[in-house]
Amino acid sequence: MSKQIVLFCDFDGTITEKDNIAAIMRRFGPPEAEPLMQKILTQQMSIREGVGQLFAMLPSALKDEIVRFIARDAKIRPGFDQFVRFCDEAGIELLITSGGIDFFVYPILAGFQLENRIYCNGSDFTQERITITWPHRCGEHCSNDCGMCKTTIIRGYDPKRYHRIVIGDSITDLAGAKIADFVIARSLLEQKCKELGLAHQPFATFYDVIHILQNLQVSEEVKLS
């Protein structure tokens, strides 16, 4: 029986060229933000706890300014528009699985008609400081305190029915990459896939991702719809 492709596509550093949380903190964060970001990257602190603490350093009144900054600063990786259309036309299920926050993920992706396919964290600006909310926390199989738990979403897709492909760039995609059937990777995630011998292909643009998917369909006879 042929399987249906489902894509779990990361946002920061994958769809956008840079990490938006890091960009926001560099621009608006106090000096204490930098060591806190290092703690998250070196896994001394869970992503949920660290990201929550980072945004708690910023006044809610900055919201509009941050959104304007991100709209100017964030660059979408070439070929993304074509990639979204390719998936639609080929009947490939595309999900955006992001550790980012709704108030910058949705504006950047506006115009791609992906609204009901986005999984990311939430935000609350009603208090003096920004509060991050966590509508997609870890399920019973994950104890990493991810915040937005990619593996929990991936596990929701039965591997008997689905060919599960992770697209990502970083350490936050690694747990998902380990349980996926295939990985399309750049940067640190590519390096980790090599080290661990995970089935993967590297990409630089979404034109590359389209080619990889086209070849995969031919070689594995994965059903499209």
Ligand code: MG
């Ligand atoms: Mg990323």
Ligand code: ZN
């Ligand atoms: Zn988790």
